[in-house]
Amino acid sequence: MSRQVSQQLEGIIARQEILVGEKLPPEGALCDMFSVSRTVIREAITHLKSQGLVETRRGIGTRILRSTPENRTPEKKIRLRTIDDILNILELRLTIEPEAAALAASRYDQQDQERLTELHKAFLQACLKTTQARDEDLAFHAAIARATHNPAFVTIYEQWDVGTIPRAKLGLVEADVQTSFQYLKKVGQEHDDILEAILARNAKAANIAMHRHLKRAYKTYYSYK
Template sequence: MNTPTAEAPKRKTRSLTFGLVDQLSTEIQNGTLNSGQKLPTEAAIMARFGVSRTVVREAISKLQAASLVETRHGIGTFVLAQTDTPSFRINPNQLGTLHDVIALLELRISIETEAAALAAVRRNEGNLRVMQDAMAAFLSAIEEGRDAIAADFQFHHEIARATQNNHFADMMNSLGSQAIPRARLETTSPEEPQRLGYLRRVHQEHENILNAITAQDAESARAAMRTHLSNSRDRHKKGISSHP
C-alpha cells in the first residue's frame, strides 16, 4: 500500500494537470488558440505555466480525448477545428449575479442527473479511473488550500463523457469551469474553516455519485447527482434571501 508521502506527489500532479487542461481549453474555446494553430512546445508550456513535462503530456492527452487537439507525430500538436454550427453557449457576463448562477444550476440539475444515470449504465473502467483521478485532485487541492475548481469541473465533465453520448460532453465542454459557481461568485479563502468544511462535504457528495456509478446503480447515481446540485442551488438561494 502506498504511503501518504508517496501519494502526495501523484495527487499534486493530477491537480496541476486538470488546471492546465482547463486553462488551455479556455484559450481554445475563446479563440486565443485558433483552429489549426500549433500549440507551443512542451518546454514553452512548462515555462509559461510552471509545470513539469509529465503534467504537460498528461494535459495534452486529455485535450486529445476531448477532441480539442490532435498530435501529428514528428510535427507537433494542433488545435482541432471546432464546428461552425451555432452551438449553445453561456457567456461569462451572463453569470454575474446569484440569480444567474441559480438559473445555470437549475439547467445543470436537469441535464446532469440524467447524465449520471446513463454513466452508471454505460461507464467503462477508463471512465472510472479518470473520475477517481479528478476526485483525488479535488481532495488534494482543498487539503493543501489550493483552488479546486478545475478538478471539480473535471469530475462533472468526466461523468458526461462516461454517458458515451457526445452531446452531454459537448454541453459540459461549452460551459467550461464557469459552470462551477465558486468560479464566478465566491472569493473567500479555501483555508477558512467554514469553507474547508463545505468543500469536504462537496467531496463526500462526489464520492456518493462515484460509488453509485461504480456500482452501476442508475437510480442511486441520479439521486446522488440531484442531491449534490440541489444542495449547491439551495446554498446560493440562501445568499439571495440574506441580501434583500
C-alpha cells in the first residue's frame, strides 16, 4: 500500500500539482486523501525521500525538492566548497537569473504572485529568527524561475540545492550575530527590490535588480580571495 501511495504522490509531483519548494499536505490530510493509515503515509514519504524528491523537517513538514527522482537525473549536482567555486556559480547565476527575473515580470500569474510574496515573507521571518535562511533564499529564487513559465529555467534550478546559496558553504557572514543580521538585511532589501520590479511587470528593472543582487554577492566573496 505504501508503494502505491508513493507512486501516486510521485505522479502528483511530476505533474507539478504540488510545485518544487511547496509542502505536501500534512499526514492527516494525506491519510484522508488515500484512505490509509499514518504508517503507510510515513513509509511512502520515506520512499520519496530516498529518491531525493522531498525532505522532511520537524515542525515544518515535508517540502518538495524536485519534480523527478534524483536517480533518474545523471547530471552532477553543483556543490560549493571554496571561494573559487562560489565565484564560478555566481558567474553562472549572473548569466541566467537576471533574464529569468525579466521573464517572470512579463509572464507571472496570480499564483506566482502569491507564491513569490509568501516566500519573500518567509525569508524575512527566517532572518528575524537568527537563521541563515538558506532554504528560504533558494525557494524565493526557484519561484522566480518558475514564474518564467519556461520549463528549461525550472529544470536548471531543480539541479541546484541549498549549496548554491554562497553562505551555505562558507561561514564568512557568520562571524557574529550582528554581522550575519546586517548581511541578511541587505539580502532581504535586494529581494524586495527584485520582487517589487517583477510585480510591477517592469522587466528591465527586474533584470537590473537581480543583476545588482548577484553582482554584490560576487564582489563580497571576491574580496575574500
